[in-house]
Amino acid sequence: MAMTWQVLLQRLDEQRQQLEKFDQVETRILATLDFHAFFATLLAQIEGVFGIPLVWCVLRQDSTPQQLLAELPPPEGSAWAQRLVLADSCLLDQLLPPAAAVVLADRGLERYRPLLPAGVPLPGSLALAPIRLDGVLVGLLALADNDPARFAPDLDPQLLDRLALKISLCLSNVTAHERLRQQARRDPLTGLLNRRALDMALEQEFQRASRYHTVLTLVFVDLNDFKQVNDRYGHSCGDALLQWVAQVLRDCSRQTDYVGRYAGDEFLLLLPQTSRSQAYGLMQRAEARLRQQPLRLAGTELAVSFSFGLADGPSPAIATAADLVRLADADQYRCKQAYHGRAPLPSADQGPSLCM
Template identity: 30%
Template structure:
């Protein structure tokens, strides 16, 4: 083989390597681009976290993915009451100060390669067999809001000698997505949640009752409604002050959330009045639930500003809508009738001595047009 042939062969080999490397890089960039599109499409924080903590691990063939979020005001945690992070433990951590983040990032720059033993314990406390990693600072408006840790059991996967601009770019996207999800969901919560009791507000309840009635109509299931009115609540405010009154309302909200199903809708309907929708619940079960809540409220011990205990009771009105009553019915009229019947039940409970449950049947909700056609 002549020198030109040999040189030509080497050039072809180098060109093949460069082409393969370019194709591989293009494939990597395409996979990151596709993942960024999915990140930007997340509207809820729990969906975003599942994408990062679960799907990243599978999609990018990683050994571990951990996330630390700076959450001093519980803005993120309040949105994740029912969220369960994936195993192993510590895949998701919240911190109230930046001490941990500052120890991982003395400067807000990506760290890649093999970690020292102390740093590995900070970044991957439940995954000691990580042999190389990329630690990504999540920065928004010059503030370190979190840290994303990508770990691999391949010692050559990440190296401090390589450039990871595409990963740094994705970290910026993730930081934006986290902030957007938190802001959007908190704005929505402000419009539907009563901030004192952390249950739905009246506006939200009035919207949801129509949706629940529509759902009950489609699935042919019953719907029950409870109105809970605290007895002599004005005396609590007058005797102990509005701060203690607020404490009572907040405690009632937590009690209701603790003792009702996730599918039940709880709302603060008025000053000291709460409304509850119980989907797929008949009248007998609703009365049983009402009595259980009445007893739980009566057993609840509250302390005033002098740490002296006192109790409070509640009068509860209950009504029930069967699937038959929803046939061809005007849902707005049914909603009006449900609220009136439950409110009448509260009034009756107050009349009969308070601290009791009273059931009020729902009046006929069939439209007059149906009756006229039937008569004709």
């Protein structure tokens, strides 16, 4: 009887220690209000507090957190980003049905290989805990160990299930904050980045380009004769035209590019690691799209053209982000003058850049 009581006390003490660890993790991740801090803190805490060799997260590609995360600038110097795996929705549903609980596995791990971070070999055992947002499966917390017994199927998954629930609640909180933050970064008419967000991104990317000696190209776009559209067809048609141009610029850009409405009928494209000639080609594609697919409203075709200027840096002439905007704007102004004067168009390596 004494031995049984001693074992019981030992188990209660172990449970107490586990609950303290859960509380520590929960307290840390509850203090985060953005995705980058959330994932960095979550992975570091679980790895350190529970002594698990490999911890990573899997996100469903079409989930709200993944879509919001894709809108953010890539984290700089963050190891956690290498431990965030995007999974196809069909694959995720096959491996872990939407209503499934925690998965513990020490055999047949080959089927889970697509969920492993790049370059990570198959472990001895792994655990997959579902992360849900408003009841919908949006991802997984994944834990792995070379020891096959660490996450054997006969273990009790109750604590891990509880941890996944806490993570889901915290992720819901962070997602709500990120949604509000990103709404504040967006132009309400076009859905593009607003000027404040563009200025912040420009400073960040210019510093990154300076630090790593990469090229950063800025495109300053201004629509031609936009006032005439408003005067002739009304502001509702003008708004629709701005939305169409915004969509075309977004479609022609990469996911890593920044596209925003700077003011009125002016747009900026911030293109990291992109040469001047590559930016020129992007704008040629946008011009072709607008020319081939004019906006149609109430049976009327609204043709639109634009002038734009390019500036790339950092360089001796472009020492700050403000220099980049100033020179791109000046280049665009020269282009606009050429448009009104019907002057010959320069090449991609000359200024002004192009008048379309």
